[in-house]
Amino acid sequence: MKLKLLCCLLTSIIANKKLAVIHILVHLYLMYLFPLVALEIFLIFAFKQFDHNVCRYMRATGGSSRVMCDNVPGLVSRQRQLCHRHPDVMRAIGLGVAEWTAECQHQFRQHRWNCNTLDRDHSLFGRVLLRSSRESAFVYAVSSAGVVFAITRACSQGELKSCSCDPKKKGTAKDSKGSFDWGGCSDNIDYGIKFARAFVDAKERKGKDARALMNLHNNRAGRKAVKRFLKQECKCHGVSGSCTLRTCWLAMADFRKTGDYLWRKYNGAIQVVMNQDGTGFTVANKRFKKPTKNDLVYFENSPDYCIRDRDAGSPGTAGRVCNLTSRGMDSCEVMCCGRGYDTSRVTRMTKCECKFHWCCAVRCQDCLEALDVHTCKAPTSADWAAPT
Numbered sequence: 001m002k003l004k005l006l007c008c009l010l011t012s013i014i015a016n017k018k019l020a021v022i023h024i025l026v027h028l029y030l031m032y033l034f035p036l037v038a039l040e041i042f043l044i045f046a047f048k049q050f051d052h053n054v055c056r057y058m059r060a061t062g063g064s065s066r067v068m069c070d071n072v073p074g075l076v077s078r079q080r081q082l083c084h085r086h087p088d089v090m091r092a093i094g095l096g097v098a099e100w101t102a103e104c105q106h107q108f109r110q111h112r113w114n115c116n117t118l119d120r121d122h123s124l125f126g127r128v129l130l131r132s133s134r135e136s137a138f139v140y141a142v143s144s145a146g147v148v149f150a151i152t153r154a155c156s157q158g159e160l161k162s163c164s165c166d167p168k169k170k171g172t173a174k175d176s177k178g179s180f181d182w183g184g185c186s187d188n189i190d191y192g193i194k195f196a197r198a199f200v201d202a203k204e205r206k207g208k209d210a211r212a213l214m215n216l217h218n219n220r221a222g223r224k225a226v227k228r229f230l231k232q233e234c235k236c237h238g239v240s241g242s243c244t245l246r247t248c249w250l251a252m253a254d255f256r257k258t259g260d261y262l263w264r265k266y267n268g269a270i271q272v273v274m275n276q277d278g279t280g281f282t283v284a285n286k287r288f289k290k291p292t293k294n295d296l297v298y299f300e301n302s303p304d305y306c307i308r309d310r311d312a313g314s315p316g317t318a319g320r321v322c323n324l325t326s327r328g329m330d331s332c333e334v335m336c337c338g339r340g341y342d343t344s345r346v347t348r349m350t351k352c353e354c355k356f357h358w359c360c361a362v363r364c365q366d367c368l369e370a371l372d373v374h375t376c377k378a379p380t381s382a383d384w385a386a387p388t
């Protein structure tokens, strides 16, 4: 607890000195009031709408929801209102952050930009969000999808006051295999989408500039992506699985499916330009197809992400692990941008000489295995000076 407080305190100080003081006071006060309730988690609030590290209070009691919402930096007033009204939904969103962050990092694991932050930049996605790049499009879509997913799941688990399983999925219905009964709990994705739209989009509705239009488009694409993987699941009843009676419900697929889908959309993202009257955008290159609501769109070309550049949101690839035998994006050639790599030998424990013992166990020995790890060299000063 003390360690977390310290961690929270230090990062807050770095992020925002004034806020840190408020935070400490609020925290100490809460610890004093509710020693058990003041369980605090510290999250780097990856969520772009917050863009700052946030100390969240796990259990938002009546009194502390005000405290929690007022201390989330970067909320616009509409978002703060929603936070006050639905502290439990905010908590669900907060818990989802780690999940969609991990999904983003998984999808970009072999790339120069790996969805990681710059040191000392505590907004997880760093400054990539200041640009309207393809990566930014992905981040907006995946986090917006993540909000839908987190809220919908919390609904089904009965954690939210304002929603529950889909009330429309009742009675009997028909599909290609005949009629069935709705039963169990159908994921209430429409609620998740509605809340996510109200909350996530609130920030972009303030201004109507090009960047806001792009973000709104990608936010919507993200929300729609989750719904795409809503599948009907059924259970058969009746004598020996004859399936004379079926009960079905709608369930969201694993978030990985949404991540994989958005990754394909990222690779096929469409570059756009504002149209003449500034009310929307059109495809930048007339030879390419027009973006649909499912496509991701972006304005600016991405930097190469080779060297560290705060303004471009690039942490650079110095120190990144590369794969000597790969010929893809994670190869040492591509990852290190031709700067070369260092090799170090590391040893690790593995299970080996496993033998099967009658009956029924497999026993292994611990072996030390040596392997070479290649990491990209940092640019030399000459590289820095070279025009890019």
Ligand SMILES: *[C@@H]1O[C@H](CO)[C@@H](O)[C@H](O)[C@H]1NC(C)=O
Pocket: 323, 324, 325, 326, 327
């Ligand atoms: C490196 O790339 C090769 C070829 O793509 C692949 O088979 C291998 O599993 C990769 N190694 C690691 C450590 O990822």
